Amino acid sequence: MCSEVGAVGPLTSSASSAVLRSAVLAPSIYNTQPWLFRCTTGEVEVHGDFRRALPVTDGENRELALSCGAALFNLRTAIHHRGFLPISTVRPRPGHPSLFAAVRPVPTAAPHRSVSRLAEAIPRRRTARAAVTACAVPDAVIAELRHAAEAEQSWLVVFAERQRAEVAALIARACRAQLADPQFRAERSRWSGRGRTSDGLPASGEFRRPAALTRAGHEVPLLVLIASFDDGPVAWLHAGQALQRVLLTATLAGLDAGFWSAPVEVGSARRELRALSGGAVWPQALLALGRGRAATPSARRDLAEVLIE
Ligand SMILES: Cc1cc2nc3c(=O)[nH]c(=O)nc-3n(C[C@H](O)[C@H](O)[C@H](O)COP(=O)(O)O)c2cc1C
Structure with missing residues (x-):
């Protein structure tokens, strides 16, 4: 060092x-x-x-x-x-x-x-830790978000309202599959809370429940997927740049962003997400965009x- x-x-x-x-x-x-x-x-x-x-x-x-x-x-x-x-x-x-x-x-x-x-x-950008709730996102903002991903050689899949419940159900299934694996739970707790001061996740509130996405009487928030045209180390580095450009563009538009990574991390769910996205692109990062409580840095x-x- x-x-x-x-x-x-x-x-x-x-x-x-x-x-x-x-x-x-x-x-x-x-x-x-x-x-x-x-x-x-x-x-x-x-x-x-x-x-x-x-x-x-x-x-x-x-x-x-x-x-x-x-x-x-x-x-x-x-x-x-x-x-x-x-x-x-x-x-x-x-x-x-x-x-x-x-x-x-x-x-x-x-x-x-x-x-x-x-x-x-x-x-100013921070990951929303609590549930992100739906809000109106103007078409012009969606166009800027799409442009942000495309400027970094990647693609933004914007799930239509009628698809959001299906993506939310996929998130719930993938989260359940991860939580059933003791090795996953052990790895996650090694990076959470107590004793970690300059890295890792905060002690509480970091694990949102998928049920928060589909609460009765609440719309599912805008769900977008950073995707790439290939699936390997170079494509992942481009997708990471696209992810950050999309997140900063969302911040500038006054939107909060939360991640839902389980369906991209669990192989079978990732295949389903790819099919839901039209089958031509590779899912890389799934985000909910809307209103969230301000997170501490x-x-x-x-x-x-x-x-x-
Ligand atoms: C590839 C990737 C996947 C992530 N997946 C999740 C996730 O599934 N759930 C979540 O709450 N945060 C997720 N995060 C956000 C991180 O937890 C967050 O970036 C980190 O704790 C730092 O906080 P900050 O973004 O507020 O600076 C992810 C971040 C990246 C880059």
């Missing part, structure tokens, strides 16, 4: 620290923060930290890569916001599977206002813990 953040190309050492502090505000599965960063003279490298993998919940390290993709999106956006174009390469050296991306900042004109708005939303590790020489 390394405690000093050096200058990276045109970024001063304090600007490098600032963009890394934005990167680590990304969401991550169980708040594992499975990323490491290496600053060279010209690039910031983003590495996956496989010591933080979840072999039961995420056996292929797909959600580990999604989480690092989300951090990569924050990094690119924060660099761009400071007036440098982030030239980013995913998996730059295929023989090094833990090197997920390299980002080279180069001087450019002032960023477009839309980049600055996304950058400003980074510290979740913990993050110090930069010194995520920097490598």
